Amino acid sequence: MSDVLAVADHRRGELRDVSYEIITAGRQLADETGGDLHLAVISGTVDDFAEKLNREGVDAIHTVSHGEEFNHDVYTQAITQLYDELAPQFVLTPNSVNGLDYAPAVAKALDLPVVTDTVGLETDGDTLVATREMYGGKVETTNELSGEAVATIRGAEWPAAEGTGDASVEAFDADIDEDAVGSTVTGFEEVGGGDVDISEADVLVSVGRGIEEEDNLPLIEELADALDATISSSRPIVDNGWLPKNRQVGQSGKVVTPDVYIAIGISGAVQHVAGMKGSDTIVAINTDPNAPIMDIADYAIHDDLFDVVPALTEEFQ
Amino acid sequence: MKILVTVKEVATVEDEFEIEGTAIADQYLGADLNEWDDYAIEEAVQLQEDGIADEVVTVTIGPEDCEQTIRQALAKGADRAVRIWDDSLEGVDLLDVNAKTEILSAVIEEEDPDLVLTGVQAGDDSFGATGVSVAEHLGYQWGAVVNHLEHDLDDGVASVRRELEGGVEELTDVELPAVLTIQTGINEPRYASLRGIRQAQRKPLDVQGLDDLGVDDSAVDSDLELTDMYEPESESDVTVWEGGAEETAAELGDLLRDKGVAP
Incomplete structure (x- = not known):
């Protein structure tokens, strides 16, 4: 039985589409071995996010209320602690700019292999078979990893989960060490404005x-x-x-x-x-x-x- | 301040190619400096020209063949290079993120730089994960997908912009020492000057094996096993217009008129 811990993506108060797609990817993977799908939503208005993410296929949603915006140190600490608590076989994160800012660190902190930018995932319970591209999309490859692993999923490859789910929503009391937080977001800026749209x-x-x-x-x-x-x-x-x-x-x-x-x-x-x-x-x-x-x-x-x-x-x- | 830049020679593939087993047949492969690393090198060299960096060192995992690519980085202004190679790396067709992390971390520990710049990803295997993995492993801070770095690192803080999706940039302060993964477009990489190319020949290029670094051979055993490679199935139902340029242009002209968008 392979449990899956998937992580939602949000920014400036909005969940990103990939958050719903990762439910589908995680559900498929969990189904292959009869495991559970856990979803983590970290920082921001987590209760509101949890309500929106409670779609068909999610077994449990774990909210970590800490700060408003993404911070990779907070994410890394929260996910590694959730991993210790839940002992899933696979951790899935979006292959977004923010996903790539914490997924490799989570893998390293947990001493797990990481495979990024996957477009297909399968498992028999022991081995994860990940499909991903190389050479800028000229070829596709399959890659096998045994045991536990962290995988990032490409956006728009899995359909978004739909319907209304009946997941349990639990606040997870992560112990965030502020001294270990070495980066601070000071703002956002929209670029690419101008006279032409x-x-x-x-x-x-x-x-x-x-x-x-x-x-x-x-x-x-x-x-x-x-x-x-x-x-x-x-x-x-x-x-x-x-x-x-x-x-x-x-x-x-x-x-x-x-x-x-x-x-x-x-x-x-x-x-x-x-x-x-x-x-x-x-x-x-x-x-x-x-x-x-x-x-x-x-x-x-x-x-x-x-x-x-x-x-x-x-x-x- | 000392800056270390990771430099990879990536495999490039011709438009038409064949796959043999789990690799592209040799005759269709070329080699080039990884595009993202070119921007990382340029950023480091500019930090040196601005009087912020005292020394720029490059590190590359690769066989002797890739020294030409390393010399390119030296010709653009890096001071010296380290190349890592070992018999145990021969014939390894995929070096995964953990293997690269072990090897690069050993070099970084030895060099003890204040700032490590890597490309966001390599153009061939495109993991996009090694820089952050190295940072976590070494206890450095990090920032991924950086498209602007303030050249003012006085207080031990790097002020960067991270390029998020959809034309949004995140402004972030990262404590040093740190690893930043550099996105294309952060600067305009220079071409090496003739003088630079001549000087590069005399710059130190130190070759080390895994033993020299104190890295166990088993570190190169990837967790990831490449089991298949194939050309993606085309889902295309494209209509291809044949003929000379005037005929195909006329077809496109007809289409635009059909769609009612021609002037």
Whole structure:
């Protein structure tokens, strides 16, 4: 029997979607061996969170009321103490930016192996079989670990748990050592504001690494002008400082849902896809027919953007 | 202040490739400096140029072949390098987070830096966990996914921004010594100058085995066993437009007109 301890994610008073998805992932894993699913919710308005998280499949919710916002030292201490109390076989956390800020520390503190960014999890009670990608999504791998383990799950891979559950909700009195808390959150800032809101656009002409050089950007600007469309981009273009942050589509940028999204020279890393997969129609222009963007594109041109883009601009001039 | 930067040579894969067993066939693999580490190196070098760091040391786990990548880091401005390799690491196809943590922690204990910078993740195995794991193991403080670091570390505190999802940044103060995992975009990594490349050839590159570090061979036995590798099943039902650029551009033009979004 394998019990599972899953950890919810929240920020600035709101539970994040992955908190409901992790219930599904944890329930599946627990079901495979008839175990229980425990859910931990740490910091913030935990009672309110617990009520929302009490969906089908959760056996027990453990609330740790300590501070408002995420702090990795508080999380690490609370989870290791819950682990000692509950003795689960698997600890699941979101593979979010905050998940990656405490899951490896929890694993190290408990002397457990850790496997991150999983997209599939199975167990026979002894061995955990974790599916995850390598090489930026070019391949998938299966990985086996025996005994107890910590695993982080990728967002939007499992469906969100639904319904109303009948989990017990218990306040867990974690003994947080404040002296061991070595980092302090001093604030939050929204970035990527400005005059253009790409999430409002009907047509996005989105440019990626395939454009090669900043000097080639006018090609894209001319196309956007001809189409009366808005320019957006994948992360590397913003990292390079070629376009401002408010143009970035993806996990750390904006989520967009235009009528037509034209991805030009964008390979389609999972972080990018997270920001644009809700577009009505997706067109990909890319020389690589195996690029991950092809998995979600409706239409594709497997050709050089430096040939196709000028031809398209001409079509509308 | 002394800064240690972990530098990994990552495997890169060509667009078209084949899998042999649980690995990509050698002829389709290339090697490159891990993209995230490039930003970590740049941040360390800038801290040195700003008079905050006195010494920048890189550490790499890898065979002799990866010395070219290490020299790149030295050419960009790191002062010296440590490379860890051992017979027991030959033929290990996946070094998991705990194995890397054991090895890197031994070097960090020996070097005793005030600040350790790592990339957020490696471009090949993408665990994104080693930096935080090392910090916990050594009793250092840490911050993951850092996209801004104030170059003012006087009071033994690093003021950073962590890049959360959805365009939100968290402002956090982290006590030193600390490990920060560095996100792309935190700076603009430089290209090595010719002078830098020449100087890099003369900078110290110290090679150590696990024995030298006092790490037991068993540390490299991964908890994680890679049992299968395959190309993900494409769920694609994409319509591919064939033909020359003018024909495919015309198809896309028709689509935009059909959708009523053409000007």
